[in-house]
Amino acid sequence: MQKTKLIDFPAIKTACSRCSLQQLCLPQGLNSADMERLDQLVKRPRPLHRGEYLFCQGDRLKSLYAVRSGSFKTYSLGEDGNEKILGFHLPGELLGLAGLGHGEYRAAASALETASVCAVPFDRLQDLADHLPSLNHQLHKIMSQRISRDQEVLLLLGDKSAQERLATFLLNISSRFAERGFSAREFNLSMSRQDIANYLGLTLETISRTFSHLQKDGALEVDRRLIRIVDRECLANIAGACFTDASSATH
Amino acid sequence: MQKTKLIDFPAIKTACSRCSLQQLCLPQGLNSADMERLDQLVKRPRPLHRGEYLFCQGDRLKSLYAVRSGSFKTYSLGEDGNEKILGFHLPGELLGLAGLGHGEYRAAASALETASVCAVPFDRLQDLADHLPSLNHQLHKIMSQRISRDQEVLLLLGDKSAQERLATFLLNISSRFAERGFSAREFNLSMSRQDIANYLGLTLETISRTFSHLQKDGALEVDRRLIRIVDRECLANIAGACFTDASSATH
DNA sequence: CGGGCACTTGAATCATCTCAAGGTTTGTGG
DNA sequence: CCACAAACCTTGAGATGATTCAAGTGCCCG
Incomplete structure (x- = not known):
């Protein structure tokens, strides 16, 4: 019925x-x-x-x-x-x-x-x-x-450092959000630090420290799972420039 | 002509x-x-x-x-x-x-x-x-x-140690040779140590040391690029049992 | 025979992990 | 609405596995 x-x-x-x-x-x-x-x-x-x-x-x-x-x-x-x-x-x-x-x-x-x-x-x-x-x-x-x-x-898991992995991951997420019409600059991660760590072949603690480090460098602002990309170029440099997203908007 | x-x-x-x-x-x-x-x-x-x-x-x-x-x-x-x-x-x-x-x-x-x-x-x-x-x-x-x-x-690159990676790699190659009608126990690698290292996200030296170690443990006999799997079970244990090849012949 | 390449081995260094403690947010039941 | 517990996250200090740097061996090919 x-x-x-x-x-x-x-x-x-x-x-x-x-x-x-x-x-x-x-x-x-x-x-x-x-x-x-x-x-x-x-x-x-x-x-x-x-x-x-x-x-x-x-x-x-x-x-x-x-x-x-x-x-x-x-x-x-x-x-x-x-x-x-x-x-x-x-x-x-x-x-x-x-x-x-x-x-x-x-x-x-x-x-x-x-x-x-x-x-x-x-x-x-x-x-x-x-x-x-x-x-x-x-x-x-x-x-x-x-x-x-x-x-x-x-490629990512092959030989990249923790910083390179996390930066690449964030840029990847960012451009996928942008493709879907959301902001490329600011977004909420739906996964835990533990999940990110697992995916990137690192530990939870390393992810946490690396977030802190990227924030100290002025590339990001991090508030729990809310991420704001402050300096995209900086992040891209850290990512090892292996990530070139010609297309993604800053929407 | x-x-x-x-x-x-x-x-x-x-x-x-x-x-x-x-x-x-x-x-x-x-x-x-x-x-x-x-x-x-x-x-x-x-x-x-x-x-x-x-x-x-x-x-x-x-x-x-x-x-x-x-x-x-x-x-x-x-x-x-x-x-x-x-x-x-x-x-x-x-x-x-x-x-x-x-x-x-x-x-x-x-x-x-x-x-x-x-x-x-x-x-x-x-x-x-x-x-x-x-x-x-x-x-x-x-x-x-x-x-x-x-x-x-x-999975392999995610969180495995050098030994686990190399052992898994060798078992994988072995079973692929077996599928093609070649010996699963003894084969020639066509790639250099450097290539294996690169593929597995390790260094050449680590691969070399790990080969030596697997040989010392009695799992393998290694002569340059000729590999003989002496103790398959041992190798499988080292690989972390994440590799189960029910099918492969000992041909 | 000699030169170069692929590989091995050793010692020191370094990035990440492990272990441990403390902090913050969220949800729950009183 | 508060108190408490659980989940999640951060940070520190010490341990460890892999890397880096360096030297040396053996094999192949001209």
């Missing part, structure tokens, strides 16, 4: 064709007829709260997910039980791609804050892609970009 | 349908008619010598390459000029995938030893994939597996 209301209401409000994330997401480059067909596959489950799982490592892969709002972390669990964070995911980004070749999710995904997703049943997406070259190419593109993004992280 | 001979001869000898790498490579899962169509796209350029480039970072992406024999490294060049190695590539593996979303290669690839490849013009591959779902799905699968393989490397 009530169920119908609860499902339909957000479905109408968030059709791909009206979604502000269209250009960052799966429908990018699709004409409106194709987008409509994609839209029919998409389910929009109830929002998740901080800490809830979207999927777990080893679950059978049923759907790919596009982040609609909020943010997620994906992480792999070692048998010693401790997690290693593989990535943070903002609206418009796809989750579950690594599982596609194995039929099961390769990592767990959990919400860092209240968050919602679009779920796309994978087999139906693949069927549709078989008939819509434009969708298929977009899928190729997204997967390829994911490969090159992961490789940038390899 | 002579050109014709030189091109045709290897082309006949190495059609996908007769290639021993079929099951590891792009044609996996294709029926013979489809494989034939793929085969018609494939060019097989002259072999490369040690140190020669297959492509450079920033080159316009024309083809994907499948390693046919020998091995390659892919690496990204920082503007400070030093390289960061992103991966080592054995026969059957695809090169160039990260560039597909950008239209240009994101890293350089050079031969570690005399090596040959199959070149697949990317736009024609994409056209063909648009009409052959089985090929398309295989492409998805390969890209997805690449994402999850890269993520395993993130």
Whole structure:
């Protein structure tokens, strides 16, 4: 009874064709007829709260997910039980791609804050892609970009110092916020220091000290999880100039 | 005149349908008619010598390459000029995938030893994939597996010690050799200590010391680049058991 | 045979980690 | 609304694993 209301209401409000994330997401480059067909596959489950799982490592892969709002972390669990964070995911980004070749999710995904997703049943997406070259190419593109993004992280973890890693991380987050229409200068991190440390291959204490240091250098102002980039150039220098964001606005 | 001979001869000898790498490579899962169509796209350029480039970072992406024999490294060049190695590539593996979303290669690839490849013009591959779902799905699968393989490397670089990294690396190489019909116990590394160090985010000296240490512990016998795994279990324990290869033969 | 390159080993240094204590914010129940 | 606990963050001091610098060996190729 009530169920119908609860499902339909957000479905109408968030059709791909009206979604502000269209250009960052799966429908990018699709004409409106194709987008409509994609839209029919998409389910929009109830929002998740901080800490809830979207999927777990080893679950059978049923759907790919596009982040609609909020943010997620994906992480792999070692048998010693401790997690290693593989990535943070903002609206418009796809989750579950690594599982596609194995039929099961390769990592767990959990919400860092209240968050919602679009779920796309994978087999139906693949069927549709078989008939819509434009969708298929977009899928190729997204997967390829994911490969090159992961490789940038390899670069980061390869031989950079704590300062370089954190500075690069912040610039990366900043430009991803900017792409989504938020401020590149000032933003709230949705993840804890512990999560950042884990992701960057450092300890919580080192992250904390490095934040203090960047602040003392005048590159940042830090207030708990609120970050303001005061001197972007300084930060970029510290990052080792390996990060050149020609595009990002100072919005 | 002579050109014709030189091109045709290897082309006949190495059609996908007769290639021993079929099951590891792009044609996996294709029926013979489809494989034939793929085969018609494939060019097989002259072999490369040690140190020669297959492509450079920033080159316009024309083809994907499948390693046919020998091995390659892919690496990204920082503007400070030093390289960061992103991966080592054995026969059957695809090169160039990260560039597909950008239209240009994101890293350089050079031969570690005399090596040959199959070149697949990317736009024609994409056209063909648009009409052959089985090929398309295989492409998805390969890209997805690449994402999850890269993520395993993130795990490795995240918080492992030098010993854990090198042990994991060797077990990984070993099982990849085994998949290709070579010995899992004894093999020649095609890359230098410097390359291994770079890849694992360590220094040359640390790699050298760690080899000595693993040898002293009785896990390995090392003679220059010839590695014999003496005590696989010991090596796996050192690797942190994060590496479980249920399948690999002791061939 | 000689020169160069790849590798090994040692000793000192340094960045990050570990351990430990203290502070601040947030949420909860009285 | 306050008191308290839990979670999160900061800072310090000492330990440690990897790096750097330096010397030396052995192998390959001309």
